[in-house]
Amino acid sequence: MKIYTLHTKQNLPISKKQAWDFLSDPKNLKTITPNYMSFDILKGAEKSMYSGQIIQYIVTPIMGIKTKWVTEITHVKDHCYFVDEQRFGPYKLWHHKHFIKEIEGGVEMEDIIDYMVPFGILGQLLHPYIVQPKLKEIFNYRTKKLEELFGKY
Numbered sequence: 001m002k003i004y005t006l007h008t009k010q011n012l013p014i015s016k017k018q019a020w021d022f023l024s025d026p027k028n029l030k031t032i033t034p035n036y037m038s039f040d041i042l043k044g045a046e047k048s049m050y051s052g053q054i055i056q057y058i059v060t061p062i063m064g065i066k067t068k069w070v071t072e073i074t075h076v077k078d079h080c081y082f083v084d085e086q087r088f089g090p091y092k093l094w095h096h097k098h099f100i101k102e103i104e105g106g107v108e109m110e111d112i113i114d115y116m117v118p119f120g121i122l123g124q125l126l127h128p129y130i131v132q133p134k135l136k137e138i139f140n141y142r143t144k145k146l147e148e149l150f151g152k153y
Contacts, residue, residue: 002124003093004132006113008139011153012146013106020079020100022149023109024049029057031149032142037061042068051076054087061090061134092116092123106153109146111139 012019022028026045033039037059044055053073060066069089076082079100086094093116101108117123117131 001092001116002127003114003116004127006111006115006132006135006139008111008143010109010143010146011103011106012109012150013153014150016079016100016102016107018150019107019109023098023100024076024082026053026055032145033059034138034141037138038066049073049076049082055084059090062130090118092118 026041026049030039030041040058042056042058044053047053051073055071055073057069057071058066059069067090070087071084071089071094072087074083074085081097081099083098084094084096093114095114097110097112099108099110099112101110113135115135117127119126123131
């Protein structure tokens with residue numbers, strides 16, 4: 001059972017408060033997710049982020065297959081970081097840490113995702129050809145979208 005990690009960093013020319021206000025609003029996840037994924041929040045995004053919050057989505061990550069995804073916000077340190085964990089969805093494990101750090105002229109946003117793919121050995125064989133490239137594509141889209149919204153650092 002292999003645990004994979006995706007680690008990204010991005011600097012933006014905005015305040016820590018602006019970054020936090022945007023990232024901690026679950027409704028903004030749709031804005032930074034590629035349109036082809038048909039990302040739709042079903043339930044749980046009515047309030048600002050808090051520990052214990054359950055958010056339900058429908059996503060279409062691959063080949064038009066709709067998938068229900070349920071995450072829980074497990075940890076929140078206001079204006080610093082939060083963690084979401086999959087409770088039900090396409091991964092065997094999904095643990096996503098979001099960090100926001102003030103730097104000169106803006107903020108550094110860091111994402112660390114530890115995940116496991118389903119389907120045992122078959123999932124591991126497909127990982128470098130399907131899952132890993134798809135995750136990189138999604139986070140590259142997110143980087144570009146955040147730069148469109150807030151400017152380049």
